[in-house]
Structures are given as C-alpha cells and as structure tokens.
Amino acid sequence: MGNVHVDLGTKSYNIEIERGLLEKVGKKVKALLPKVEKAAVITDSNVGPLYADVLRRSLEREGLAVTVLTFKAGEESKNLITLGNLYGGLAKAGLTRSDMVVALGGGVTGDMGGLAAATFLRGIAFVQIPTSLLAAVDSSVGGKVAVDLPEGKNLVGAFYQPKGVFIDPNLLQTLPGRYLHDGMAEVIKYGCICDRDLFGRLEALQDDGDLLTHGDEIIEACCNIKARIVEHDEFDTGERMLLNFGHTLGHAVEKTFRFDTYSHGEGVAIGMVLLTRQAEKLGLTVPGTAERIEGLLKKFNLPVSVQMDQADFLKAIALDKKKRGSEITLVLLKTIGESFLQKIEFSGLPKFLPDGDAS
Numbered sequence: 001m002g003n004v005h006v007d008l009g010t011k012s013y014n015i016e017i018e019r020g021l022l023e024k025v026g027k028k029v030k031a032l033l034p035k036v037e038k039a040a041v042i043t044d045s046n047v048g049p050l051y052a053d054v055l056r057r058s059l060e061r062e063g064l065a066v067t068v069l070t071f072k073a074g075e076e077s078k079n080l081i082t083l084g085n086l087y088g089g090l091a092k093a094g095l096t097r098s099d100m101v102v103a104l105g106g107g108v109t110g111d112m113g114g115l116a117a118a119t120f121l122r123g124i125a126f127v128q129i130p131t132s133l134l135a136a137v138d139s140s141v142g143g144k145v146a147v148d149l150p151e152g153k154n155l156v157g158a159f160y161q162p163k164g165v166f167i168d169p170n171l172l173q174t175l176p177g178r179y180l181h182d183g184m185a186e187v188i189k190y191g192c193i194c195d196r197d198l199f200g201r202l203e204a205l206q207d208d209g210d211l212l213t214h215g216d217e218i219i220e221a222c223c224n225i226k227a228r229i230v231e232h233d234e235f236d237t238g239e240r241m242l243l244n245f246g247h248t249l250g251h252a253v254e255k256t257f258r259f260d261t262y263s264h265g266e267g268v269a270i271g272m273v274l275l276t277r278q279a280e281k282l283g284l285t286v287p288g289t290a291e292r293i294e295g296l297l298k299k300f301n302l303p304v305s306v307q308m309d310q311a312d313f314l315k316a317i318a319l320d321k322k323k324r325g326s327e328i329t330l331v332l333l334k335t336i337g338e339s340f341l342q343k344i345e346f347s348g349l350p351k352f353l354p355d356g357d358a359s
C-alpha cells in the first residue's frame, strides 16, 4: 500500500495505491468529500463492463446516487462531441456544484472526464481511478485535462486538479499486453529523466509477470517523481517540461502515422532513443545512454526506430504546441537519471533529428 501526497496548497491531494482499492473506494470518497450526494462515473466501453459495477456498488454502499456515463473507447472519442454528450448526461443526472465526477479508465477517460468536471457548472469535484499503467503513472496525476480538436491533440483543456487519485494495481491484470507496454514507456521515461535507481530496477525485471508483481512500487516511484515535479511547476512553464522527454519526436511519429499505427507510449519510446542518439553525437549525452534505453524498451516490446526521414519530423514538429514562437524546448539527458532543458531555435532542430548533421 502506498500513499503519495501532492502538495499544491489548497489544491493538495493524495494518490493512494493499493490492491483491491476499487471495492472500497466508496468509503474513501465519502471521507474525502462528505457533502457529495450524487456521483457520475465517466468511463469507456472497454473499462465500463469490467469495473463500473464494482465501483457503483462501492459508492452506493455509502449512500451516493450513481449515474454511469459510458462513451465509445478510443482516442477518436476524445472530442467536443463526446464531451457535449457527457455534459448532457451530467445535467440529466441532476448533478449540482456539491456533487462529483469519477473518471474510471485510461488517459482518454481521465482527460475528458476531468475537463467535463472542470467546466460543468463552472467546476465540480472529481477523482481519478486510472485503470491503465499510463494513466496511473502519468495522466491521472497533475491536473492536465483536455480533449482533442481535428487540428491537434489536447488543444482544448485546463489545469484542474483532482480531489484524489485511487490506483488499484490489480486492475492492470486485465490490460492487453500492448497497453501495459505503452505505459512502460512513460515509466522508463521517469527513470531516464531523474531516477537512475528506478531505471536499474526496471532493467532487473524479467518479464511482464515480474512487472505486474512489482506494479505497486513502480507506480509509487513514478507518482512520487511526478508529484514533486508538479509541485514545483504546476502550470508547465519550467521543470514540468522534463516530463516531455521523448515526446516532441514521439508526437511527430504518432501524428505522421495518423495516430493509428503507434500508440503514445510507442511514439515516446522511439522519440527517447532517436533524440538521445543524436545528443550523444553532439557530445551532450554520455555515450552508451541511447543503447541502454533501447535495451530496456525492447524488453517490453517497444519500438526503437521508425520509417521517417528528417523532413517528416520537421513537418510534424512545426505545428507542435510545445513550440513557442520560433523556439522549441528539447529535453535531453546528461546520462541515465539526469536530464536538462535545451531551448533551441527551430532552425537548429535538424541536428537533433535522425540523419541530422551532428558534427
């Protein structure tokens, strides 16, 4: 059982990590938000059939009136139309400002459920119950909530912190292998950017079974890292950008393949390796770092290369929302466990890309 506190003044909250937590989450929610009478559980068509009833019963045992709102699973649902339907469901369920939203699912559910909570009635309480590894270690923590536009991912959103995050590592057992590995890319990222010891522990894992056995402590380590970073930089203007290691190239990969070939974690995996290889050539990263990352990613079936040339990367990155004016901030490693931000002119980007002249 683990507990990570996120200290954000009046917006502080706890992340609880415990096997079997889903069944007792009603009691936790009631203790956290005693005035709540109605709860809307937002979930998707994959997760809802598996876990919504257990959650509903747990909340109802505490006297809450529960409405379950289910949308079609997939990133393509994370849009203003689905969000509009969710608002309709919240209104129909008669939620008031003293009620709450529970986001039960992966990153799409947490992001969209969080945005619904942030904006319905100008903001009602919400808690996150992440059911994927990626959501547990990244998207459910830190208050970034959003939906996509046809023009790009996460373009409409807010910073809106949950009242609590409840992680039941047992739920990872029903996660298809590809999605478990998707989350592993973010886990490995944490090791890369600031925790050499975590990276070593991941290297020592034998297989997925071993990963699931150690799930609790791995999730806790990642949440601790994320909590400390978010505490220092809630609104993503400095240190929080370190969490974007591998993401600039990764998003370019996802986008170039129209978001239907590579998952987010797979894109990040490729991005971490390609960028680090170039940074080594530029003398910014200790030699051998990319190879070590590559070895660990491969162990979890993550891709480490892609059929894209430099022009493909430049085209995709030109529209990246992390770009500010003509500048872009890259996250680079000195070595495993030590990262830094490097602001560069967009015109200087080619030397950080595959086939770039790093001389």
Ligand code: GLY
Pocket (backbone or CB within 6 Å): 138, 139, 141, 142, 144, 236, 240, 243, 244
């Ligand atoms: N997923 C990156 C962040 O929360 O800043």
